[in-house]
Amino acid sequence: MKVYSFSQGGIVIDDPAIPSRDSSVTAYLPGLCIIPLVESSGRVYPIVSIGDMVKEGMLIGRGQGMGTANVYASVPGRVIKMVSWKMSGGQLNDAIVIRMEGSFEKLGKREESYPWDGMLPFDLQRMIYEFGVVEMEGSGRPVADIISSLRNTAEPVTLVVRCVFDDPWLAADYVLCQERIKAVVEGSRIMARITKASRIIYAVSSGEKDLGIKLLSEAGNWNPPSFLVMVGSKYPQRNRRELELALKNYGRNEGIDLGSFMILGPATLAAVQDAVRFRKPVMDRYVAVGGSAVKKPQIVKVRIGTRVGEVFDECGGFSSQPHRIATGSPISGRPIMDLDEPVLKTSYALYASRDKIKIRKKMACIGCGECRNVCPVGLDPDELYKQAGIKGITEEERYASGAEECHGCGCCDVVCPSRLSLSSSIISFAWRG
Numbered sequence: 001m002k003v004y005s006f007s008q009g010g011i012v013i014d015d016p017a018i019p020s021r022d023s024s025v026t027a028y029l030p031g032l033c034i035i036p037l038v039e040s041s042g043r044v045y046p047i048v049s050i051g052d053m054v055k056e057g058m059l060i061g062r063g064q065g066m067g068t069a070n071v072y073a074s075v076p077g078r079v080i081k082m083v084s085w086k087m088s089g090g091q092l093n094d095a096i097v098i099r100m101e102g103s104f105e106k107l108g109k110r111e112e113s114y115p116w117d118g119m120l121p122f123d124l125q126r127m128i129y130e131f132g133v134v135e136m137e138g139s140g141r142p143v144a145d146i147i148s149s150l151r152n153t154a155e156p157v158t159l160v161v162r163c164v165f166d167d168p169w170l171a172a173d174y175v176l177c178q179e180r181i182k183a184v185v186e187g188s189r190i191m192a193r194i195t196k197a198s199r200i201i202y203a204v205s206s207g208e209k210d211l212g213i214k215l216l217s218e219a220g221n222w223n224p225p226s227f228l229v230m231v232g233s234k235y236p237q238r239n240r241r242e243l244e245l246a247l248k249n250y251g252r253n254e255g256i257d258l259g260s261f262m263i264l265g266p267a268t269l270a271a272v273q274d275a276v277r278f279r280k281p282v283m284d285r286y287v288a289v290g291g292s293a294v295k296k297p298q299i300v301k302v303r304i305g306t307r308v309g310e311v312f313d314e315c316g317g318f319s320s321q322p323h324r325i326a327t328g329s330p331i332s333g334r335p336i337m338d339l340d341e342p343v344l345k346t347s348y349a350l351y352a353s354r355d356k357i358k359i360r361k362k363m364a365c366i367g368c369g370e371c372r373n374v375c376p377v378g379l380d381p382d383e384l385y386k387q388a389g390i391k392g393i394t395e396e397e398r399y400a401s402g403a404e405e406c407h408g409c410g411c412c413d414v415v416c417p418s419r420l421s422l423s424s425s426i427i428s429f430a431w432r433g
Contacts, residue, residue, distance in 0.1 A: 002253070003206045004246040005232025009376035011411050013235050015330070017351065018168045019290045019297035022183045024175050026301045027314045029100060029107075033305035034083065034342040036093040037061050042068035046096055051078045051162065056105045058280055060096055065133075069142040070132040072281035074101040074303040085338065095342065098305070111278045121194045124276060128194075131275035132282050133346075135160070137173060137265035140346045143191075143272065150195055156259035159197040160247065162189050163204045163211060163266060164231055164238035169329040169349040172286040175299045177211060177266045185218045187269030190276050192224050195262055200226040203243060204234040235331070236409040242376055267348070282345050289315045291351035293322035302343050309339030311350055322352035331410045363418035371412035371422055377405045381412040381422045388429035403430035 005293065037044045044061040054060055054073040061071030077100040084094050116124065129144035150157055165174050165275035177184055188200050200219065204212035212228045219226035231237055231246045244261055253257040264272075267286065274280040283304055290297030294315030302311055308327070311320065326333040327347050336350075343350075383404050387393060403426050412422040 001209065001228075001230050003230045004233060004250045004253075005237060006235065006242040006245045006376050008378055009235035009374045010232070010236065010242075011374050011414060012233075013167055013331070015168045017290050017292045017294075017353070018171055019288050019299050021171045021174050021299070023279045024172075024179060024286055024299040024301050025314075027236075027303070027306065027311065029075060030303060030306040030310055031100050031207070032307065033098040033100065033303065034095045034100050034307060035060065035071055035073065035098065035305040035342055036342060037071060037096065038091075042066065043094070044068055044071050046082070048079050048096065048150070049275075050079050050081060053077070053102065053140060054079060054098060055102070056107065057283060060315060061279075061288070063129075063142070066145055067142065069134045069140075069144075070130060070281070071284060072132060073098055073427055074283040075100045076104060085341070085415065095305075106280065106283075107214040111163045111280070113277055114279060116276045119276075121196065124190060124194045127279075128275050131280065133268065133271045133275050134345050135264065136267040136271060136284070136285065136345050137348060137431065138346065140344070143264070143268060145357075146264075147191075147194055149261055150262060153260050156193045156198040156257060157190060157212075158247075158258040159192045159195060159200045160243070160261050160263040161202045161215070161266065161269060162238060162243065162263050163202060163208065163215070164217065164243065164312070165205050166233055166235040166237040167329050167331065168355055169288055169290075169333075169351070170238075172288040172299050172348050173266050174211075176270060177215075180266075180270045181214060181218050183273040184215050184266045184278065185215060185243065185269075187271070187273035188219070188264075189222055191264065191269065197262070198223050198259070198382075199222055199256075201247065201258075202226065202228050203247065204228065205237065206230050206231050224398065236376060236411065239376075239407060239409055241407055284345060285345060285347055287343060287347055288349040289351070290349075291322070292351045292353040293318045293320055293352040295319045302347075304345060307340050307342055308336055309351060312339070312352060313342060318352060318354075320354045322354055324353045324355070326351060331414060332408075351378050363420075365418055365420060368417060370415040370417070373409040374415050376409065376411065377407070379406060379426075380402075381406075381426060384426045384429065385420060385422050388425045398429065401429075403427075406430060 056076045077098040133143045202215045325336045
């Protein structure tokens, strides 16, 4: 089967510290749950007060407009406080703290299933909004907002199920795909109905053909028709730009007008199915936990709001003092400043490294050209880095540089022997002024 990919650059990532992709384990329920109130670009407003008792799956925070998603209690209990903390980027986050008490409404009980085939697309979208479904592999943008952005498009819509594992730290999404394949496929059918998609494409990274065949088999002959497209496995293949390039090449090769793309990952689609089929909000997340400082790396199914320190304890704790703890991929992840920080809807990975980060005097660019070789956009990161340091550069010169083509994948940072902060400098330069 032909493999479609972007035409230049990219890197192959290998990390021996990732957990096994064989299966997942379910974490113990947290005694204290810290439910964040900041989602994507907007703030969620609490509708409970200190001292209130809440039920599992109960609405406790309501979104207000675009960029926000409703928040639900992931455990039953009592609201004991409201907290705020500063994240590594400097932004503030607020949260509701729940002490677990009482009985569970959903855990261990048979879930009631609701038919959705006869529902109108608007009602399905409203349900997805109501139950707080967000893009769980990305920025946390509400799925209802993504749907709205395609509402007035005149061209056909192609729903893309992004099963692209170009980064080994996406192991949790791979395991979710295997363990909840029916939910992923049904979630894609629901989204196709809402967006009136003309086709569903399962974009699967090369090397995972068996998974692609399973997805296609599960999809069967439902309308709209489903197709399997094998794409590259080099990072950053899953980035929107690189994935769209690969799919457009596929469309041209097959003589198909794919139109506009709606690209969603398996965790998001499983959450869509939970919301529509079972009237269940987003309360848990598959998380890949590993790193050289973790005793027992594994894929853990964790309740939203569980403290990061408890998740590491679930994996045996630390084998040695970690020098770096972060959420997400080591390439683009966010440092964790406090082990009391909670697991978010978008927390697909947690890692702790015992390796010390060598802090050394900044070295000058040696002109090796490695950054140019790996740039998927075909830029000259070393030259743009130098231009970024020129204070008197004109707006015309900045625009002509092509810096705005950079989407911050970080490939150049990984290969730079001088350890220059190429990617962040170029992005800052692109949007200067």
